[in-house]
Amino acid sequence: MKPEVILETRKLTMRFGGLTAVDDFNAKIYKGSIVGLIGPNGAGKTTCFNMISGFYAPSDGRVLFKGADITGTPPHEVCRAGVARTFQNIRLFGNGTVLQNVMVGCHVRQKTSWWQTVLYLPSNLKEEKAIAEKSRGLLKVFGLEHLAGEKAKSLPYGAQRRLEIARALATEPQFLLLDEPAAGMNPQETNELMGFIRDIREQFKLTILLIEHDMKVVMGVCEHMWVLDYGETIAEGPPESIKANPKVIEAYLGEEAIADA
């Protein structure tokens, strides 16, 4: 049986004025896989993410999620459809508590509305309680439960990264976009994170697309990857073939490196 394609991009292109940030990006991502999008700084990886998650409307091309066209739909609807994301520069709700941050993530699946809160309806009280419980459960998975009452902005860096992923998972996604989850981490933390990403894939039945510009860290965790340079896809394939690809080496290390080798 052929695995199901969960997300597909066709000829995805983004132009900012005269600059083409991403040109003709084609990808088929299979359900349950962990795949990577790599490339040097400014290669257009985050632009790709922004197009998939609805923050940018692509200049050209399509994004298909589970067969449905989601090109140009606003971010909140993309999230409702089942695509969650994190940000390269951590974006938490800094003045809220850790628990509140995760609860906000649960909101997209909440059925009762604000006026039911005001009327003190039992259905709403029950759901709010269930959301708090679910959020605590998620914090436990991420080892943050003891920090539930702390302000999000007071957390150490690593915990903030984990909280951002926990919050994304609270929206009950099927597809998770991680924008440089290992940025600012030391090699050991990065290793732990990669193991952790594999764990949550199993536990939450996710498909994960992650961005990294550090090639070493993604080699271990990704099953398939795309390499971008100046907006163009210069290589695609499993880690082994990427490692050996001269174009990739050139993009990362410069031409001299190839000559030396």
Added chain:
Amino acid sequence: MMERKLKIISNIMATAVLAMFLWWAQTNLGAYHTQILNLIAVNIILALSLNLIYGFTGMFSLGHAGFMAIGAYTCSILIMTPAQKEMLFILQKAYPWVQEAGAPFVVAVVAGGLIAALVGLVVGAPLLRLGDDYLGIATLGFAEIIRVLANNIPRITNGALGFKGIPGYANIWWNFGWCLFALYFIVRIVNSNFGNTLMAIRDDEPAAKAMGINIFRYKLLSFTIGSFFAGIGGALLASLVSTIDPKMFLFTLTFNVLMIVVCGGLGSLTGSVLASIAITILLEWLRFVENPIFIGDFELKGIPGMRMVVFSLALLFIILFRREGLMGMREFRWEWLLGLFRKRGEVK
């Protein structure tokens, strides 16, 4: 965590204590002090509504005076008798529907709130796409438009003359009743997951979008609820002061509310309540600086408006030395009060 039941009982008891205090105040306090109490209640409503918009949702709105004006005029038209209106509209006759309109006080106040909310919804739809300072400027413009309109549609608002002798139905019970209602309504919203999403929008809009929140819809909702209570506050104020005219709804009115909210702490309802009480009382108490002061045989002549100077200085110091306001983003909790008692008990 404290049990919900105990909290509810505590809240009911607090309300009962307040009711007893009001009952005592009604019989023992003179008209002047009662009026201050009434102003406190109205200011609390206004401060809570602005705090919901600015402190909790992060929308810098300076349109409060406009919504108050809408509430005040709507309520006044509804509670004045046709005969009164006949006397008032001397420049131009009122429209027949203005002349005939009449409703009980509760309905009039609710109508004031609803029309303010409706206007909030209509102007919010285009304005809330603006961010930060631009929204402030646009809402300030809106409030001015409302004021100029009030000046220029004499067949509804009696133009620059305004209304006099508006029936003073807004007694201490109505004012504090509405005040408690507003407090309950906004506390419920802020403490729910809906409140969390508003906080999320305030702290980081892109992240809120990525969390599946339709931020435009929620901003509009928060703005409309805020306008509703601003309208209610305006309606009560009209009945309380019995005279309204367009000049009353100048920018300074918005500024007063803004000052209360900032002093109390953006994002703290407790702060808004405490600051409403403190500032309303201080504004009255500070009147002594405007009276002649004797130092020995030397007489300092009183300067009218001096208390606003003192107040501005006080505000300046607050912004300089305690920018987060009285309460920061902290709230009063029953656990907190109980903890205080417990600690004291342990010491003994």
